[in-house]
Amino acid sequence: MYPWFSPGQPPVILGAGRLELQKDFQTLIRAFAKVQQVQSAKLVILGSGREQKNSIL
Secondary structure, eight states, X not given: OOGGGSTTSOOEEEEESOOXXXXXXXXXXXXXHHHXXXXXXXXXXXXXXXXXXXXXX
């Protein structure tokens, strides 16, 4: 089992889709930032597209 999914770990939020402006992943990221102010969590975004170049990784 991947360590992130082990019992007792923070919840994992998954976003998946084309990395395009119309999918509005910016809103997901802003909402996730608000969640982290209240509770520890991890965010995973899966996809590819034009906005992938704007990724921090």
